[in-house]
Amino acid sequence: MFTGSIPALVTPFKDGFFDEQSYRDLVEWQIAEGSSALVPCGTTGESATLSFAEHFGAVRVCVEQARGRVPVIAGAGSNDTQVAIQNIRAARDAGADAALMVPPYYNRPNQDGIVAHFRAIADAVALPIVLYNVPTRTVTDIQPATVIRLATEIASVVAIKDATGDITRVSAHRAGAGEDFCQLSGNDDLALAFNATGGRGCISVTANVAPRLCADFQAACAAGDFATARAIHDRLYPLHIALFSDASPGPVKYALSQVRPDFPAGLRLPMTPPSQASRATVDHALQLTGLSELSII
Template identity: 75%
Template structure:
């Protein structure tokens, strides 16, 4: 259902924390023009944790409006409360999203059975397809391969993909062996996307694509075409940027990078996120120079 370079969009805020609609619309236009194949509003990189529910789905609605059907919109909609997650799914559908990106419950730390029951409950009335998002470094909850297979096998038409940010590459093969080549596996780690695709992945929900959408799209196209030499060259060109964008608390570095490649891009973040430190900014500048950006 999804493939290629899919930016986890930053949310532009002014210095007072207000949402900048014009900057967001411009960002979406640039992403589509540069070859991004889908858009993810209000994910982790979009600072969803600091948005009210009304703000979150107003931003999703705006993203859908600006995309105008040219690429799919996958709305960040997860929650650690199953009832809230169900309400978020309905709100994402009402906002016009094509799918929802859903983390397992964070902070609560449910068992694997609890993770399955959470998604089982969501499946009962889910109004749109779900991309499972496994990011244990943030949620402290890891969807083990056996659990993911159990979820997808129980509801194959609903759970259509995984964004895997576990960093455990062997899971690509484990998931593929159990669910087949047609199950959509997307990397959640830019720095591992080359190896992830080589093992059967079909794309990346990307932080770096915010800053380098054309290079990220070209990289994914090279992978899909089996052009290993071109894919490796683009990977090497982007690799320092992948690292630099996590040289301080994300999304601070990527927002700084946006001001470098898109002059006038708003500089705001919402607390507790802060502007990256001097060392991080220097790393971003060096990485942008390495990538010829």
Template identity: 70%
Template sequence: MFSGSIPALVTPFDAHGEFIESAYRDLVEWQIAEGSAALVPCGTTGEAATLTKDEQFAIVKVCVDQAKGRVPVIAGAGSNDTRVAAANLIAAKEAGADAALMVPPYYNRPSQEGIYQHFAALAPQSPLPIVLYNVPARTVTDIQPETLIRIVSDFPELFVAVKDASGVLQRVSQHRAALGDGFCQLSGNDDLALGYNATGGVGCISVTANVAPRLCADFQAACAAGDYAKALELNDRLFALHVALFTDASPGPVKYAMTKVRPGFPEGLRLPMTWPGEAARKAVDAGLARAGL
């Protein structure tokens, strides 16, 4: 259902932490012009954890309005409370999103059965297709392959894709063995996207694409065409930037990078996120230089 380079969009804030709609609309427009295949508003990189529900889905609505159907919009909508997650799915639909990105419950640390039951409870009431988002480094909840396969097999029309940020590349093959190549697998790690695609992935929900949308789109196009020599060349250009964007708490480094490639881009973050330290800024500068940006 989805493929290619899909930025997990940053959310522009002013110095007081207020959303700047004009900057967000400009960002969406630039991303589409540069070849991004879909957009993810209000994910982790969009600082969704610091947004109220009203703010979150108002921002999704702005993204949808600016995209105007040119690319799909996958709204961040997860929660560690199953009832809240269900309400978020309705809000995402009302905001005009095409799909929802849903993490398993975080903090609660449910069992694999609890993860399954969470998503099974959402299935009969979800108005949108769901992209499962497995990011155990943040949620401390890992959707094991057997659980993901069970979820998708039981509700194949609803759970259409995974954003896999587990860092375990063999899972692409494990998922393919059970679900076939019709199940959409998207990397959640820019630095692993080359290997992920080589084993059956079809794209990446990307942090780096905020900063380098054309290079990331070209990289994904090369992978899709089977031109892994070109993909390797582009990966080598981007790799230092991929790493640099996580040398301090994200999205601090990527917002710093945005000010370099988009002069005048707002510098605001919402606490507890802070501006990256000097070492991280230097790493980002070097990564941008290596990428030719």
């Protein structure tokens, strides 16, 4: 269902408010540059600082601008099962094609609790679910046996964004859940190894800034041309690292404002602009990647 380069879209703010026109422009640019799907209001989209109305208003704008040209996977997770159901229902009503759902954070349920959480969501709303396993943020880890259980027992669990950094899980998931279960990397710097092991794409931070290169990288992987993919990976690698040189999404918003000077780099508290050292690291990475002089499209 989902393959290729899928940007985890940043959310533009102007004077502290959601900037709809900048968001529409970003969506249009991403599609023109070859992104194969879009993720509004995930971690990189500062979903933690959005009100419910802002969150699903942004999802609706993304869906409207995409106009069916690429799928939209809306961030919709919560540590409260009832809130998660409310969120996925809102994502469906906004026109999203699927929902990106983290396991419950802070509460830290056991593996049976994780299964029960997703089963309740799937029973309540008929929308494809992309699991989002990111233990560095949620603490809760969806273990491979649980991923396999979810994928084989719940028909609407169709994919995973795996941000564990454990490449061996791709093989474990494929062996237990089958080839039809879609595995997407959640780490740009590991996407080459992830795809070589059986992944089908990446929900990407870097694609916000370098959508064409990320799309070309994924296309080369899909074609089995790993020599070309490795060459593009090497070109992008400094940017992958630089975009996490300070608290995300500060560096990626700064980078995007350098590539597209019309794009607002504002953040919402508690996020603050990246440090001077981080900005210098991003500037250097943009030069190495060949993006520092990219014109506005």
